[in-house]
Amino acid sequence: MAMTLSDETLAKAAATGDRAAFATLLERHYDRLHALCWRLTGHQSDAQDLAHDICASLPAKLAGWRGEARFTTWLYRVAVNAAHDQRRRQAVRNKAALGWGDWEVNRQADIAEAAAAKDWLAAAMATLSEDLRDTLALTMDADLTQAEAAAVLGLSEGTIAWRIAEVKKRLRALATQEAIQ
Amino acid sequence: MTDDLDIIRAALRDAPKPDPAARKNAIAAAMQNFDRMHQETAAPARPIHDRSLNAAPMKGLAKMFRTLSTHPFLTATTSAAALGLGVVLILPQQDLAPQGQPIAEDVALLEQSEPMVIAETAAAPAPAATSSPAPETAARPSPAPGMTARKMIPSADAAAPRRSAPLEALADFGTAAPPSPVPDQSVPEVPNSDAFANAERNPVTVTTETPVSTFSVDVDTASYAVVRSFLTGGALPPSEAVRIEEMINYFPYAYPAPGDGQAPFATHVTVMPTPWNSDTQLVRIGLQGRLPAVADRPPLNLVFLVDTSGSMQDAAKLPLLKQSLALMLRQLRPEDEVALVAYAGSAGEVLPPTRADQPDVILRALDQLSAGGATAGAEGLELAYRIAEKMTRPGEVSRVLLATDGDFNVGLSDPDGLEAYVEKKRRGGIYLSVLGFGRGNLDDATMQALAQNGNGIAAYIDTLQEARKVLVDQLTGALFPIANDVKIQVEWNPAAVAEYRLIGYETRALAREDFNNDKVDAGEIGAGHAVTALYEVTAPGSPALANDPLRYGEAAAPAAQPTEELGFLRLRYKAPGETKSVLLETPIRAEADSVTPASETNFAAAIAGFGQLLTGATYLGDWGWDEAIALALSARGEDAFGYRAEAISLMRLGQVLDAN
Numbered sequence: 076m077a078m079t080l081s082d083e084t085l086a087k088a089a090a091t092g093d094r095a096a097f098a099t100l101l102e103r104h105y106d107r108l109h110a111l112c113w114r115l116t117g118h119q120s121d122a123q124d125l126a127h128d129i130c131a132s133l134p135a136k137l138a139g140w141r142g143e144a145r146f147t148t149w150l151y152r153v154a155v156n157a158a159h160d161q162r163r164r165q166a167v168r169n170k171a172a173l174g175w176g177d178w179e180v181n182r183q184a185d186i187a188e189a190a191a192a193k194d195w196l197a198a199a200m201a202t203l204s205e206d207l208r209d210t211l212a213l214t215m216d217a218d219l220t221q222a223e224a225a226a227v228l229g230l231s232e233g234t235i236a237w238r239i240a241e242v243k244k245r246l247r248a249l250a251t252q253e254a255i256q
Numbered sequence: 257m258t259d260d261l262d263i264i265r266a267a268l269r270d271a272p273k274p275d276p277a278a279r280k281n282a283i284a285a286a287m288q289n290f291d292r293m294h295q296e297t298a299a300p301a302r303p304i305h306d307r308s309l310n311a312a313p314m315k316g317l318a319k320m321f322r323t324l325s326t327h328p329f330l331t332a333t334t335s336a337a338a339l340g341l342g343v344v345l346i347l348p349q350q351d352l353a354p355q356g357q358p359i360a361e362d363v364a365l366l367e368q369s370e371p372m373v374i375a376e377t378a379a380a381p382a383p384a385a386t387s388s389p390a391p392e393t394a395a396r397p398s399p400a401p402g403m404t405a406r407k408m409i410p411s412a413d414a415a416a417p418r419r420s421a422p423l424e425a426l427a428d429f430g431t432a433a434p435p436s437p438v439p440d441q442s443v444p445e446v447p448n449s450d451a452f453a454n455a456e457r458n459p460v461t462v463t464t465e466t467p468v469s470t471f472s473v474d475v476d477t478a479s480y481a482v483v484r485s486f487l488t489g490g491a492l493p494p495s496e497a498v499r500i501e502e503m504i505n506y507f508p509y510a511y512p513a514p515g516d517g518q519a520p521f522a523t524h525v526t527v528m529p530t531p532w533n534s535d536t537q538l539v540r541i542g543l544q545g546r547l548p549a550v551a552d553r554p555p556l557n558l559v560f561l562v563d564t565s566g567s568m569q570d571a572a573k574l575p576l577l578k579q580s581l582a583l584m585l586r587q588l589r590p591e592d593e594v595a596l597v598a599y600a601g602s603a604g605e606v607l608p609p610t611r612a613d614q615p616d617v618i619l620r621a622l623d624q625l626s627a628g629g630a631t632a633g634a635e636g637l638e639l640a641y642r643i644a645e646k647m648t649r650p651g652e653v654s655r656v657l658l659a660t661d662g663d664f665n666v667g668l669s670d671p672d673g674l675e676a677y678v679e680k681k682r683r684g685g686i687y688l689s690v691l692g693f694g695r696g697n698l699d700d701a702t703m704q705a706l707a708q709n710g711n712g713i714a715a716y717i718d719t720l721q722e723a724r725k726v727l728v729d730q731l732t733g734a735l736f737p738i739a740n741d742v743k744i745q746v747e748w749n750p751a752a753v754a755e756y757r758l759i760g761y762e763t764r765a766l767a768r769e770d771f772n773n774d775k776v777d778a779g780e781i782g783a784g785h786a787v788t789a790l791y792e793v794t795a796p797g798s799p800a801l802a803n804d805p806l807r808y809g810e811a812a813a814p815a816a817q818p819t820e821e822l823g824f825l826r827l828r829y830k831a832p833g834e835t836k837s838v839l840l841e842t843p844i845r846a847e848a849d850s851v852t853p854a855s856e857t858n859f860a861a862a863i864a865g866f867g868q869l870l871t872g873a874t875y876l877g878d879w880g881w882d883e884a885i886a887l888a889l890s891a892r893g894e895d896a897f898g899y900r901a902e903a904i905s906l907m908r909l910g911q912v913l914d915a916n
Binding site for chain 2: 109113119131
């Protein structure tokens with residue numbers, strides 16, 4: 076029965092302490108959330124961690140839920156935010172580790188990362204700026220319209236369209252470069 | 257060529273299936289947190305700050321609030337406080353404390369007040385907490401350059417938030433959400449939307465083109481604390497968060513104070529070789545305010561204006577603020593009066609003017625403050641000023657102390673209007689100081705602008721130790737202005753100084769003609785305050801000259817002036833309550849200051865180097881962290897409170913972080 080209720084109704088119930096509603100929401104959205112995390116991070120393990128963190132923080136975040144946006148829009152915003160925080164933390168960690176001369180740890184990590192990034196997709200993603208990556212990750216969601224992606228990022232549709240064009244331009248440049256090499 | 261995108265789209269659609277175990281784990285963690293939040297019995301299985309205050313509107317409200325009195329926070333929130341207290345207890349700071357109470361007794365006092373608090377909070381479970389915190393950031397105006405325009409020179413990126421556009425748009429999201437109850441799991445926290453005030457770094461100026469340099473003094477120290485908070489957090493501060501003059505002025509320097517019957521502050525000028533460039537010289541201008549006569553100071557009226565909006569519930573914000581104010585309370589005298597105004601969804605007088613000899617009443621009112629609701633800063637400010645006006649009797653000093661995380665302007669006015677309002681009230685004799693708490697949405701630009709227009713200090717408080725420095729050690733200086741609108745103008749002698757560069761003070765630059773215009777506002781100096789400014793100057797013909805002479809320009813170096821004078825220092829200030837300024841003039845001679853120990857100038861130079869290393873080090877050449885640390889180490893001086901030692905460890909941290 077709970078399965079037929081809308082996300083928004085469930086979220087409202089969960090925000091006021093309805094356990095079953097919250098569980099239903101998680102079941103319903105975890106896979107999509109994980110997919111988005113994967114597109115945002117480009118790594119399976121990072122995506123898992125990120126999705127875990129987001130889930131763990133959801134109860135507290137839901138307390139602020141006021142039903143002003145679609146639940147998925149809201150959830151994706153939380154995810155994009157969390158991805159940014161994760162990137163920032165990683166940057167700090169890498170920096171601190173390097174600073175301590177612990178280069179071996181980083182070398183190992185780099186090797187592992189290179190292996191993970193073997194396929195051209197991850198490499199291509201890595202060449203994009205954060206803004207472009209976020210935009211790409213969101214607009215690639217089959218269920219998310221361009222307008223909704225814009226709402227998640229708090230941007231106009233025009234900006235999204237411009238960014239997509241920018242992504243294409245970069246990919247084309249990358250392809251040309253590869254052809255030359 | 258759209259097929260590029262189609263390929264990537266196909267690849268991205270193909271997201272790997274989530275690992276079932278990870279999926280189960282994540283959902284389990286979520287449910288666990290959910291249960292913890294909605295538990296009927298709020299048994300504190302974890303330290304108190306692990307739990308969300310926003311859980312309060314749900315259930316078990318009275319029980320949760322009971323646990324939020326000051327005492328548990330004191331024990332649980334600030335591990336930094338342990339350090340702070342340790343230092344406090346062994347230091348001789350009783351001389352500034354009229355009642356000579358060591359800090360430990362303050363804590364004891366707080367503990368004693370707890371039982372009363374339970375009764376109070378159980379009876380009044382702050383309704384503000386139920387109102388949603390979301391609108392506050394949604395309506396928060398971006399710190400517009402206009403805010404800083406009056407006295408600061410804004411640059412396009414000066415007041416701009418550090419984050420990229422989409423993140424800024426998302427910022428309301430993070431603040432709307434309460435902090436997660438499980439900090440150990442590295443859950444996404446409130447996005448960092450700190451906005452910092454800064455302007456372009458001062459360039460090297462050619463004396464024959466612009467012989468006069470004018471700026472306002474300032475005794476703010478907020479930037480140093482922000483820098484410290486970044487470094488101890490393991491990251492280099494963004495360059496716009498670094499204001500070098502605030503870093504230099506953070507430290508006390510042993511400048512001799514003026515004698516009786518002299519101007520309210522003494523001027524000490526000295527010249528030394530620049531540590532980072534052997535071909536230039538450093539000119540240090542030090543101002544020392546008259547030391548406070550604690551015994552016969554006039555009674556103080558303090559209105560604490562406390563931001564209790566939802567964004568303040570962080571352990572580093574409201575709880576730390578309560579502790580800080582409790583510390584300060586012990587330093588007041590019986591005839592001083594304190595009032596308390598809280599602002600969140602609506603502004604309200606929490607405590608009517610109360611004499612400082614009733615600390616239990618004041619502490620109880622403090623303890624009742626709890627975070628929740630949006631910020632209506634402007635309304636709160638108006639109420640605070642109204643109360644301060646009522647409290648002021650002839651001969652007394654009144655000051656509004658605004659404690660906030662900077663998330664300010666929901667309510668009525670635009671930032672410019674607010675600034676003008678503060679300025680108007682300052683002319684009416686009521687000053688404003690701003691205490692910043694927490695990082696995340698600290699709106700440094702707004703704080704700066706408000707404090708500068710209210711003739712007050714803007715300080716950033718991140719630990720109890722810092723609270724003690726700002727509120728207790730410098731109580732008198734922070735609260736008793738001895739000179740208002742202090743402006744400095746230096747005219748350089750082109751025969752002795754071909755080029756000069758003012759280090760820091762970018763946001764305090766004044767136009768040359770503003771110096772003599774008494775209508776133009778500038779910073780104040782409080783009792784006992786010291787202000788230090790450093791110029792790097794280059795002599796004509798020095799190999800360090802940055803600018804080549806002009807081929808078609810005037811032939812420079814009219815040798816008419818005596819060349820032992822590097823320049824001429826003019827100072828203007830107004831005595832408190834006066835509208836006409838007084839002019840002080842001192843020639844700058846190429847000689848060392850005989851009364852101030854060399855360590856003082858060396859330390860200021862080391863900090864100036866530290867600040868420049870954090871902001872690009874354009875002028876430092878090969879001089880780097882090692883040299884800065886060595887210079888600071890050699891110039892530690894007496895350092896009774898350990899401020900300089902702390903700076904040195906921060907420099908080491910900066911060196912490590914910068915090594916990448």
